[in-house]
Amino acid sequence: MTRPPTLVWFRRDLRLEDNAALDAASGGGSPIIPVYIHSPAEEKPWEPGAASCWWLHHSLERLDASLRKRHSRLVIRKGGSLRELTRLIEETGASAVYWNRLYEPALAARDKQLEEQLRRRGIEVRTFPGHLLWEPSLILNKQERPFQVFTPFWKHCSAIGDPPEPLPPPRLRLPERWPDGEALESLGLLPRIDWAGGLREAWTPGEDGGRERLDAFARETVRDYGETRNFPGTEGTSRLSPHLHFGEITPRQVWHAVRPGGGKASGRGEAASAWSWLRQIAWREFSHHLLHHFPHTPEEPLRENFRDFPWRRNSSRLKAWQQGRTGYPVVDAGMRELWATGWMHNRVRMIVASFLVKHLLIPWQDGARWFWDTLVDADLANNTMGWQWTAGCGADAAPFFRVFNPITQGEKFDPDGDYVRRWVPEIRLLPTTHLFKPWEAPGHVLSEADVHPGKNYPLPAVDHNEARTAALLAFEEIKGRPSSR
Numbered sequence: 001m002t003r004p005p006t007l008v009w010f011r012r013d014l015r016l017e018d019n020a021a022l023d024a025a026s027g028g029g030s031p032i033i034p035v036y037i038h039s040p041a042e043e044k045p046w047e048p049g050a051a052s053c054w055w056l057h058h059s060l061e062r063l064d065a066s067l068r069k070r071h072s073r074l075v076i077r078k079g080g081s082l083r084e085l086t087r088l089i090e091e092t093g094a095s096a097v098y099w100n101r102l103y104e105p106a107l108a109a110r111d112k113q114l115e116e117q118l119r120r121r122g123i124e125v126r127t128f129p130g131h132l133l134w135e136p137s138l139i140l141n142k143q144e145r146p147f148q149v150f151t152p153f154w155k156h157c158s159a160i161g162d163p164p165e166p167l168p169p170p171r172l173r174l175p176e177r178w179p180d181g182e183a184l185e186s187l188g189l190l191p192r193i194d195w196a197g198g199l200r201e202a203w204t205p206g207e208d209g210g211r212e213r214l215d216a217f218a219r220e221t222v223r224d225y226g227e228t229r230n231f232p233g234t235e236g237t238s239r240l241s242p243h244l245h246f247g248e249i250t251p252r253q254v255w256h257a258v259r260p261g262g263g264k265a266s267g268r269g270e271a272a273s274a275w276s277w278l279r280q281i282a283w284r285e286f287s288h289h290l291l292h293h294f295p296h297t298p299e300e301p302l303r304e305n306f307r308d309f310p311w312r313r314n315s316s317r318l319k320a321w322q323q324g325r326t327g328y329p330v331v332d333a334g335m336r337e338l339w340a341t342g343w344m345h346n347r348v349r350m351i352v353a354s355f356l357v358k359h360l361l362i363p364w365q366d367g368a369r370w371f372w373d374t375l376v377d378a379d380l381a382n383n384t385m386g387w388q389w390t391a392g393c394g395a396d397a398a399p400f401f402r403v404f405n406p407i408t409q410g411e412k413f414d415p416d417g418d419y420v421r422r423w424v425p426e427i428r429l430l431p432t433t434h435l436f437k438p439w440e441a442p443g444h445v446l447s448e449a450d451v452h453p454g455k456n457y458p459l460p461a462v463d464h465n466e467a468r469t470a471a472l473l474a475f476e477e478i479k480g481r482p483s484s485r
């Protein structure tokens with residue numbers, strides 16, 4: 001007699017390799033039915049934004065293609081997760097549901113409920129780690145409290161030792177009958193008006209695309225990461241963030257691909273570079289740790305005194321920032337890169353975020369929302385931490401009084417101006433000495449470069465020194481108040 005099938009519920013683990021839920025189901029010897037349920041309403045208020053939806057469509061397509069190469073397939077459903085899982089159980093006679101865990105507050109709460117309801121119906125439910133290296137609930141400091149400072153967090157976690165080796169792709173036993181599924185197109189993930197040309201050019205969503213990027217990074221780029229990671233004009237970082245977010249590759253795979261030793265990064269400088277990259281992977285862990293322990297932080301500042309910060313909402317300034325028309329070339333370059341490719345270099349994310357929050361005094365939540373809709377790697381944990389860090393209201397954050405100067409940041413991290421020239425072509429002919437502050441260039445330099453401030457490139461939205469003073473004054477209003485209850 002054939003055994004009842006096991007449903008493997010894919011969520012943000014869109015891969016076959018190093019997939020603990022799939023591996024365990026395959027080890028159990030039952031036929032496997034891979035399932036994806038589209039239920040954005042359950043992720044509210046953080047259902048995937050437009051760029052993430054684009055990525056998700058292609059990632060699901062790739063996952064289905066990989067399964068089909070193994071004579072399997074991805075059964076797609078839409079609607080409530082419990083309803084669809086229950087229907088699938090009734091239709092297929094499945095006796096078990098396996099999935100890999102997620103840590104966003106809304107999803108973790110939903111999964112907990114689902115687990116209880118399915119168990120009550122006699123269904124075997126097994127859930128697995130894999131999205132992170134270290135389970136957030138198990139990592140606590142000596143006082144049994146969550147970490148709020150990165151360095152001791154990293155010290156604590158690195159003492160745990162290397163994570164286990166990644167799992168190989170499993171052998172899939174096929175069911176006798178396949179349940180019906182929806183066509184991927186019916187999920188409506190692709191934009192109605194095609195604005196995604198730049199995304200298509202920049203990315204290859206899916207497990208194979210992630211693996212290729214990781215292999216190339218581990219082979220060629222990581223050795224110089226320590227030196228090149230801060231320069232947005234060079235390809236000095238891995239660009240693995242969307243692949244990690246969608247679970248097309250795992251932190252375990254990247255750890256073992258890059259960790260010094262075992263024949264990898266041999267020289268001292270190379271090892272230091274590899275460790276400085278793995279430290280970024282640990283920042284990803286830290287952000288999930290914070291989100292797990294402080295689930296209110298996507299909406300509210302961790303430091304409570306920031307609730308009373310005198311923000312100045314201003315829709316036309318917000319729009320100028322979103323469209324890359326602030327008049328500060330490095331800020332505009334970043335915002336245009338984001339719009340065109342769905343990604344932005346980390347250094348530039350810090351610069352543009354700081355500009356929105358400290359120069360324009362617009363709430364960090366408005367910036368986080370824009371990133372959420374436009375980033376292909378939009379990730380609730382990383383995005384929340386990134387914005388709160390920049391605004392000075394999060395854990396281990398940059399102090400508010402440290403206001404990035406968008407002119408000197410450009411000069412320092414884009415020294416030849418390649419990045420700004422690529423994304424702000426209307427000022428590309430300016431000599432580098434004037435590139436980051438075109439409004440100060442002498443008239444003849446501007447006309448030779450065909451730059452007309454206020455006409456074909458905006459004048460600065462605010463004066464840097466005045467904005468800095470206003471930011472520090474605003475900060476004075478909340479400075480002395482307690483930052484936690």
Ligand SMILES: Cc1cc2nc3c(=O)[nH]c(=O)nc-3n(C[C@H](O)[C@H](O)[C@H](O)COP(=O)(O)OP(=O)(O)OC[C@H]3O[C@@H](n4cnc5c(N)ncnc54)[C@H](O)[C@@H]3O)c2cc1C
Pocket residue numbers: 229237238239240241242244245277280281282283284285287344345346347349350353371375377378379380382383384385386387390
């Ligand atoms: C305001 C702001 C918003 C951000 N929003 C997001 C977001 O929505 N999604 C996202 O993945 N990252 C976010 N980041 C973090 C960081 O900018 C990106 O992870 C990084 O730029 C991705 O490029 P990469 O893969 O080439 O990074 P690499 O430098 O190659 O780093 C490797 C991986 O480490 C992780 N990582 C790197 N830096 C950080 C960091 N500072 N915090 C947390 N994890 C990190 C990412 O998973 C990244 O893919 C944000 C940062 C800021 C300042």
